[in-house]
Amino acid sequence: MSDEADLDLRELDDEELVKQIQDDLYDGLKDEVVEGVNILLERGWAPYDVLTKALVGGMAIVGVDFRDGILFVPEVLLAANSMKAGMFVLRPLLAETGAPTVGKMVIGTVKGDIHDIGKNLVSMMMEGAGFEVIDLGINCDVDKYLAALEAHKPDIFGMSALLTTTMPYMKVVIDSMVEHGIRDDYVVLVGGAPLNEQFATAVGADAYCRDASVAVDTAKRFMDKKHNQRQPEMA
Numbered sequence: 001m002s003d004e005a006d007l008d009l010r011e012l013d014d015e016e017l018v019k020q021i022q023d024d025l026y027d028g029l030k031d032e033v034v035e036g037v038n039i040l041l042e043r044g045w046a047p048y049d050v051l052t053k054a055l056v057g058g059m060a061i062v063g064v065d066f067r068d069g070i071l072f073v074p075e076v077l078l079a080a081n082s083m084k085a086g087m088f089v090l091r092p093l094l095a096e097t098g099a100p101t102v103g104k105m106v107i108g109t110v111k112g113d114i115h116d117i118g119k120n121l122v123s124m125m126m127e128g129a130g131f132e133v134i135d136l137g138i139n140c141d142v143d144k145y146l147a148a149l150e151a152h153k154p155d156i157f158g159m160s161a162l163l164t165t166t167m168p169y170m171k172v173v174i175d176s177m178v179e180h181g182i183r184d185d186y187v188v189l190v191g192g193a194p195l196n197e198q199f200a201t202a203v204g205a206d207a208y209c210r211d212a213s214v215a216v217d218t219a220k221r222f223m224d225k226k227h228n229q230r231q232p233e234m235a
């Protein structure tokens, strides 16, 4: 039996608990992550702070050790599943803000890419801000995106990519929208760790979103612009 097995998370102060949740996420200990998340919520932490400080912070550490060859795919998968379990607890809390519906978004991770944690987080935050979100999941090809745009007619179209090898596919999708004459019908937002503003401009997107809260702010800004354009002109 390790000392960790006897650890009572409730005895830790907030700072120690956040650190412990990050360690548990790193070790893929799903139940412990969920317990830690619940304790922080019971202590009055805002769901957004639990998400960004404990879970996203923990995943950032995993990312560094994955890059450096200390962690491998199976371990990272366990960490990702623990992160998802924590997000599952937070999802309803982030989504139920009572905000009126302000717009509709279609979002998906591009073809060849199975990373979905960041996209899921963007979806959760957008729902929390009052957007109806249609999440197409991972590995989305042009046809899937275009069919969803046609079916749902969203205001905002979001694409996520986490790999340098998959991010160019965003241009394939946007070029296809241009060919079909529908590019200007949607606000196209792109995001994912390897992207930046220059890339977003180069592929023809409307904006690059560094993180989920930037995605929400950017989407709201575009919605405001759209509504202002609809106002009848004052004499």
Ligand code: B1M
Pocket: 056, 059, 060, 062, 063, 064, 066, 067, 068, 073, 074, 076, 077, 080, 107, 112, 113, 114, 115, 116, 117, 118, 119, 121, 122, 157, 158, 159, 160, 161, 162, 163, 164, 165, 189, 190, 191, 192, 193, 194, 209, 210, 211, 212, 213, 215
């Ligand atoms: Co992968 N992986 N992975 N991986 N993985 C990265 C991305 C990598 C940077 C790790 C590294 O080397 N340091 C590296 C990419 C290197 C590169 O391309 N230059 C990498 C690699 C190489 C791979 C494989 C190729 C490994 C292999 O098989 N040898 C493989 C590829 C599989 C594939 O997709 N075809 C692979 C697999 C996996 C797992 C399956 C094990 C797992 C994914 C599980 C899952 O998602 N369900 C995984 C994970 C977890 C990671 C890291 C560690 C963490 C990603 C994550 O969830 N971050 C990642 C390292 C890293 O990013 N530092 C890594 C947390 C999340 C909250 O942040 O996703 O950035 P993020 O999302 C943010 C913003 O980017 C933004 O908002 C989000 C929230 O704030 N955002 C958007 C994201 N999408 C948006 C869309 C928007 C707006 C904002 O639309 C409007």
